[in-house]
Amino acid sequence: xxxxxxxxxxxxxxxxxxxxxxxxxxxxxxxxxxxxxxxxxxxxxxxxxxxxxxxxxxxxxxxxxxxxxxxxxxxxxxxxxxxxxxxxxxxxxxxxxxxxxxxxxxxxxxxxxxxxxxxxxxxxxxxxxxxxxxxxxxxxxxxxxxxxxxxxxxxxxxxxxxxxxxxxxxxxxxxxxxxxxxxxxxxxx
Numbered sequence: 001x002x003x004x005x006x007x008x009x010x011x012x013x014x015x016x017x018x019x020x021x022x023x024x025x026x027x028x029x030x031x032x033x034x035x036x037x038x039x040x041x042x043x044x045x046x047x048x049x050x051x052x053x054x055x056x057x058x059x060x061x062x063x064x065x066x067x068x069x070x071x072x073x074x075x076x077x078x079x080x081x082x083x084x085x086x087x088x089x090x091x092x093x094x095x096x097x098x099x100x101x102x103x104x105x106x107x108x109x110x111x112x113x114x115x116x117x118x119x120x121x122x123x124x125x126x127x128x129x130x131x132x133x134x135x136x137x138x139x140x141x142x143x144x145x146x147x148x149x150x151x152x153x154x155x156x157x158x159x160x161x162x163x164x165x166x167x168x169x170x171x172x173x174x175x176x177x178x179x180x181x182x183x184x185x186x187x188x189x
Contacts (some may be wrong), residue, residue, distance in 0.1 A: 002116075003138050008119065009126035015135060017143045024058065025139050030109055030123055031058040034139050038162040040111060042135030045162075051113050056106035057123070117172035131162035133177030137166060 003016030005027065013028035025034045032055050040053050109123040119128040126136070140162035141147075147155040166174050167181050 003135065003143075004129045005127070005135055007125045007127050013125065016138055022142060022147075027122065027135070028125055029060060032056070033058055035156065035158050037136060037156045041140070042158070042162040042165040044113065045165035045171060045174050045184050048171045053111045054108040055111060057109045058106055113173060120173070129173050130176040133166065133174050136162065137177055138182070139153065
């Protein structure tokens with residue numbers, strides 16, 4: 001599901017996942033591997049001395065092509081399930097996206113933490129701290145529905161590592177989202 005993310009530079013932008021495709025995530029005009037965003041979020045949460053980083057961004061057309069291929073496979077699986085008379089218990093799974101960097105030219109998008117930790121500049125987008133923390137948490141959780149409501153083994157290893165880093169972080173950049181996570185721990189699972 002699409003996440004409408006608040007930015008202070010561009011207002012509300014579409015971000016996150018689209019449907020059940022979780023291998024990549026959008027942020028306005030950018031498309032990143034979900035794992036890359038989570039890894040950067042985890043590094044920032046773990047180490048307050050990190051002030052900047054960069055992420056490889058894919059062209060939007062490439063993102064939509066990958067999403068379309070994933071959706072076509074899901075529809076094929078559902079159709080086959082009906083033909084066989086079996087019940088398909090479809091679960092959101094992390095797509096195997098690591099190989100995608102070999103298929104397409106990427107552009108490096110800089111990420112800089114504001115000096116007062118009130119947010120980040122991610123390419124052209126200025127994102128307030130709460131919204132950045134929420135975006136990283138949303139991705140690490142597997143979106144609105146989560147990686148799998150029925151089978152926790154479907155969650156990628158980086159997801160729990162990222163959530164735990166945010167939960168344990170003392171960095172001001174993550175203070176608001178951390179308070180929400182600790183105040184309502186069931187909302188992050």
